[in-house]
Amino acid sequence: MSGIHVTTKINGDEVQFVCEADESLLDVLRNRLGLTGAKEGCGTGDCGACSVTVDGRLTCSCLVLGAEVDGHDIGTIEGMAMGDELHPLQKKFIEHAALQCGICTPGFLVAAKALLDHNPEPTETEIRFGLAGNLCRCTGYDKIVRAVQAAAEEMNSAKKIQQKVA
Amino acid sequence: MRYESPTSFKAAAELLSKEKGQAFILAGGTDLLVRMRTGFIEPDLVVDIKRIGGSREIKKTESGFKIGAAVSGAELGEHKALKKAWPGVVEAANLIGSKQVQGRCTMAGNLCNASPAADSVPALVAAGAKAVIVGPKGKRKVAVEEIPTGPGKTSLKKGEIVESIILPKRAPKSGDAYLRFIPRSEMDIAVVGVGVNVTLDAKGIVTKARVALGAVAPTVRLVPAAAKALIGTKMEDAALDKLAEACAAACSPIDDKRGTREFRIKVAGVLARRAAIIARQRAGGK
Ligand SMILES: Cc1cc2nc3c(=O)[nH]c(=O)nc-3n(C[C@H](O)[C@H](O)[C@H](O)COP(=O)(O)OP(=O)(O)OC[C@H]3O[C@@H](n4cnc5c(N)ncnc54)[C@H](O)[C@@H]3O)c2cc1C
Ligand code: FES
Ligand code: FES
Numbered sequence: 001m002s003g004i005h006v007t008t009k010i011n012g013d014e015v016q017f018v019c020e021a022d023e024s025l026l027d028v029l030r031n032r033l034g035l036t037g038a039k040e041g042c043g044t045g046d047c048g049a050c051s052v053t054v055d056g057r058l059t060c061s062c063l064v065l066g067a068e069v070d071g072h073d074i075g076t077i078e079g080m081a082m083g084d085e086l087h088p089l090q091k092k093f094i095e096h097a098a099l100q101c102g103i104c105t106p107g108f109l110v111a112a113k114a115l116l117d118h119n120p121e122p123t124e125t126e127i128r129f130g131l132a133g134n135l136c137r138c139t140g141y142d143k144i145v146r147a148v149q150a151a152a153e154e155m156n157s158a159k160k161i162q163q164k165v166a
Numbered sequence: 167m168r169y170e171s172p173t174s175f176k177a178a179a180e181l182l183s184k185e186k187g188q189a190f191i192l193a194g195g196t197d198l199l200v201r202m203r204t205g206f207i208e209p210d211l212v213v214d215i216k217r218i219g220g221s222r223e224i225k226k227t228e229s230g231f232k233i234g235a236a237v238s239g240a241e242l243g244e245h246k247a248l249k250k251a252w253p254g255v256v257e258a259a260n261l262i263g264s265k266q267v268q269g270r271c272t273m274a275g276n277l278c279n280a281s282p283a284a285d286s287v288p289a290l291v292a293a294g295a296k297a298v299i300v301g302p303k304g305k306r307k308v309a310v311e312e313i314p315t316g317p318g319k320t321s322l323k324k325g326e327i328v329e330s331i332i333l334p335k336r337a338p339k340s341g342d343a344y345l346r347f348i349p350r351s352e353m354d355i356a357v358v359g360v361g362v363n364v365t366l367d368a369k370g371i372v373t374k375a376r377v378a379l380g381a382v383a384p385t386v387r388l389v390p391a392a393a394k395a396l397i398g399t400k401m402e403d404a405a406l407d408k409l410a411e412a413c414a415a416a417c418s419p420i421d422d423k424r425g426t427r428e429f430r431i432k433v434a435g436v437l438a439r440r441a442a443i444i445a446r447q448r449a450g451g452k
Contacts, residue, residue: 004169020167021168021169022167022169022202022212044200045200045263048264051266054269057238057269058266058269059266059269059270060270062199063195063196063200063267064199064270065169065192065195065199065214067171068171068192068195068214111265114265129352130265131265132265132352132353133263133266
């Protein structure tokens with residue numbers, strides 16, 4: 001089996017890798033590129049722990065082949081914080097204790113960010129449906145929903161202040 | 167396994183027809199990759215159709231909409247004109263899986279995976295959708311209901327690929343709807359699914375109807391008797407009763423942990439009624 005050469009952008013940086021034809025993007029990220037933020041919960045699209053974005057669209061990296069992403073833009077949890085400055089969602093997850101074991105957290109954060117990018121002021125129902133593809137066995141979800149609501153609020157008021165200044 | 171991503175349907179069909187081992191088409195991969203991961207299949211060749219020009223496009227044409235085989239559920243949901251013309255088809259496609267799955271899943275994949283419970287298929291059948299098929303011997307066009315022949319089985323021959331799905335042009339005063347029953351509120355497989363598509367005249371009388379059922383037989387079923395119950399009526403209670411009866415009569419469901427036979431038969435009638443009322447509203451009737 002000869003490897004497939006893939007050129008892609010991950011969190012804005014050009015990355016090249018060689019992978020096997022049947023290797024998932026999740027395995028490429030974790031095993032070849034050292035990006036271990038995305039987790040494997042199920043490997044079959046049910047849990048969302050492996051969530052990434054491909055060209056800005058939320059997907060399960062366990063259901064994408066590494067070979068498929070040639071020429072595409074990948075976003076992972078590693079690209080969420082700006083250096084040492086955590087993203088508002090990350091901060092609110094900590095403040096609201098929206099995690100216990102943490103295995104689901106990267107996936108929830110990536111999915112929540114994709115949700116807010118699309119819909120900056122979601123209702124609670126929209127948040128719950130928007131995150132239905134992410135499973136958490138610890139928190140009971142409520143704290144996660146509250147954290148997303150709080151982050152949305154903070155991001156929206158920051159935006160309004162910026163608009164006023166401008 | 168080999169991975170190929172040709173740039174034309176012709177090249178894709180050639181790759182598939184020449185392969186001696188097991189070859190599969192890859193669209194969104196939300197069925198195919200699950201089956202690979204769980205060891206149900208061990209492909210020798212996977213042909214990705216997403217790099218084929220036009221495969222990710224929704225085109226409005228003289229005769230309706232042409233939806234490329236690799237268009238994702240999320241993209242369907244964002245297409246305003248399509249959603250306006252065929253709200254039932256779009257809502258059915260948008261029920262597939264989570265936001266993550268929506269980013270990848272396609273209607274052509276849903277159709278060709280041939281699950282009896284595939285959500286977009288009853289809506290497509292009710293809509294009178296056609297599939298354009300490209301193969302080693304050229305192109306052909308068939309009604310979507312002719313593609314699945316049983317659970318996991320299709321009428322597609324070796325090397326044949328669904329290139330696009332065609333939704334017909336909308337007559338005035340038309341509407342469609344899709345409803346499914348699942349035990350949870352998200353992320354579950356339909357126990358029953360019903361697609362209804364109607365056209366009304368100026369007085370609100372149904373002139374054309376198509377009704378299709380999912381998850382109650384080995385394939386999605388078009389139910390002409392159910393359509394007949396609506397045609398010529400304003401969908402009064404008596405007509406809706408007949409619709410429900412015709413749907414129940416068309417069911418030959420399995421009995422399993424997700425729903426008993428009796429339950430599926432009963433729910434098919436109930437959902438058909440509700441979907442018909444939504445379709446009528448969307449068509450501008452009362
Ligand atoms: C977590 C999860 C939840 C899901 N929930 C639902 C649900 O609620 N409802 C539902 O109906 N389904 C559901 N599914 C199943 C799946 O997402 C859908 O059937 C989807 O529409 C498949 O499309 P795809 O593009 O991903 O198909 P793929 O996996 O790419 O392909 C599916 C099959 O069709 C063949 N194929 C694909 N495209 C073509 C083509 N153009 N021509 C010929 N053959 C082709 C492939 O070779 C393969 O055998 C779910 C799956 C997951 C993982
Ligand atoms: S590991 Fe990908 S969805 Fe569970
Ligand atoms: S915090 Fe443990 S699974 Fe969510």
